[in-house]
Amino acid sequence: MAKYLDITNDIAFKRVFANKEHKDITLNFLNAILERPEGRRITSIEFLNTDNIPAIKEEKFSIVDMRCVDQANETYIVELQARPQANFGKRCQFYASITLVKQMDNAENKNYEKLAPVILIGILDFVMFKRHDRFHCHHYLADRVDGVQDLKLMEFHFIELPKFTKTETELENDMERWIYFFKNSGERNIRPESITKKNKAIDDAFGLLDSFNWTKNEMFAYDRWLDIQRMNEDAEATAIKTKFAEGVAKGKAEGRAEGVAEKAIAIARAMLSEGISATIIAKVTGLTVEEIKSL
Numbered sequence: 001m002a003k004y005l006d007i008t009n010d011i012a013f014k015r016v017f018a019n020k021e022h023k024d025i026t027l028n029f030l031n032a033i034l035e036r037p038e039g040r041r042i043t044s045i046e047f048l049n050t051d052n053i054p055a056i057k058e059e060k061f062s063i064v065d066m067r068c069v070d071q072a073n074e075t076y077i078v079e080l081q082a083r084p085q086a087n088f089g090k091r092c093q094f095y096a097s098i099t100l101v102k103q104m105d106n107a108e109n110k111n112y113e114k115l116a117p118v119i120l121i122g123i124l125d126f127v128m129f130k131r132h133d134r135f136h137c138h139h140y141l142a143d144r145v146d147g148v149q150d151l152k153l154m155e156f157h158f159i160e161l162p163k164f165t166k167t168e169t170e171l172e173n174d175m176e177r178w179i180y181f182f183k184n185s186g187e188r189n190i191r192p193e194s195i196t197k198k199n200k201a202i203d204d205a206f207g208l209l210d211s212f213n214w215t216k217n218e219m220f221a222y223d224r225w226l227d228i229q230r231m232n233e234d235a236e237a238t239a240i241k242t243k244f245a246e247g248v249a250k251g252k253a254e255g256r257a258e259g260v261a262e263k264a265i266a267i268a269r270a271m272l273s274e275g276i277s278a279t280i281i282a283k284v285t286g287l288t289v290e291e292i293k294s295l
Helices: 010-017 020-033 088-105 174-187 200-209 216-253 260-273 278-285 289-293
Strands: 042-047 063-070 075-081 118-124 136-140 154-160
Touching: 010 020, 010 063, 010 200, 010 216, 020 042, 020 063, 020 174, 020 200, 075 088, 088 118, 088 154, 174 200, 260 278, 260 289, 278 289
Parallel strands: 075 118, 118 154
Antiparallel strands: 042 063, 063 075, 136 154
């Protein structure tokens, strides 16, 4: 095991970004990803669900909700999500909508005027938007003709990690440094000083991921979450693999000439378009992860 743990693991993710004692880390990350200029930078956050363990069995990604206040004294809620899965774009819109609606449950917030905007940040370990090569994209409601954003209650930021290919020496700003951190934190035994010397928050984040500083119970929780992920992936792969085998058998029965290899590639492409991870696709189709990524 590498010295530094994988930030996309649910336990590690919340240890870094839902940590009341290290709010400065989360503030630095949010201001970098949301590209907040001076005058609009987030100055304070309140964690809304630090104990947010998924209640739904199929839930496979972390969610950290924060109420944020910026220098303009505007309040909004940021949802930070990792561990993506199929139909991730639709699920993000669903969860953002729930967060918006739940504000009406507050006894002090029984009218629409007090609704705070919801900004969702999704960290994706797959490519969701194949029409462009931008690793960071920002979606919001805007007028079709003049592009003015009159409806401001929901925004979405997506970071697609596979599209980010910069090396440590090529990083230009804090956004890129944070994305590099997300993509490489679980594969290192030493801290990348060229990054941590330029951003103390990232240095502190690496400190929180140092396995030496974790108790036995914390490491058990970390490993247990990995095991749950593997079981979920195996279950999903088994279900899809069964359908795949049935499809091949049906094709043979109907006398179609399409080979198993061609069928596997076609299914792999369809699964990729649904946001299913390359690991699961490999288990289903028999293709290698490298072959799948080349599709």
